[in-house]
Amino acid sequence: MNDTRIAFIGAGNMAGAIIGGLLAQGVPARQLSASNRNPAKREALAREHGIRVEASNSAVLADADVVVLGVKPQVMGEVCQELAPHLRPDQLIVSVAAGITCASLTRWLGQRALVRCMPNVPSQLRLGASGLFANDQVTAEQRARAQEILAAVGLALWVEEEQQLDAVTAVSGSGPAYFFLLMEAMTQAGTKLGLPAAVAEQLTLHTARGAAAMACQGDRSPEQLRRSVMSPKGTTERAIETFQAGAFADLVEEALTAAADRAAELAQLPDR
Structure with a gap:
């Protein structure tokens, strides 16, 4: 990942799995940061992985090259609208939230490089299988970054049409x-x-x-x-x-x- 800096918004189980996988692959802890509004979870995440963890979502965005959205689908719209004013045009947005389309993310965040991912539960053991879709704003370099991030927890395969993620959900997600x-x-x-x-x-x-x-x-x-x-x-x-x-x-x-x-x-x- 060279010097790629990654910020995780909403560091739940999947984000924690990806963070652990990246660290195991040799990505330095200084390149990773996360936000979580739960004090106990912040403390546990910092203790387990040795990364910077903040209460504020926007606090971890400034120096990030990639922003991984891992909040629950029900609050994704609210969180995205909070983040939008703080995002840079060159940042890649990676969503691991089920059922949140690129159209919805664009409505909340504006036109941006977006990658949607559908990982599955075995990712927590780094034996996952994930489907990925990139919109037309994603560069080849950003695509490679997203591939490396999800490959840290298992198999990561691309689909060329966003609706194919529904089939990915049916096959590997569920x-x-x-x-x-x-x-x-x-x-x-x-x-x-x-x-x-x-x-x-x-x-x-x-x-x-x-x-x-x-x-x-x-x-x-x-x-x-x-x-x-x-x-x-x-x-x-x-x-x-x-x-x-x-x-x-x-x-x-x-x-x-x-x-x-x-x-x-x-x-x-x-x-x-």
């Missing part, structure tokens, strides 16, 4: 919950089959970890991996056929479409 639901169901089924609950849970969780690790190696697709486990007329084939008979793929598509539709709806709320 996605961890889908896997948690499957883990719950497998644990419950294992228990009904006679395993102690703790054993069923640990077998499920470690199986999920191993399967994800194999898929992320990238040398074989998930479909190829699935077929490699399925012996003809074996136990796995019987289970997969049961899933397919229940229209598993159709149900997944229906669920993700519902999530994407809801993301689009939320972006139209009055406070967005």
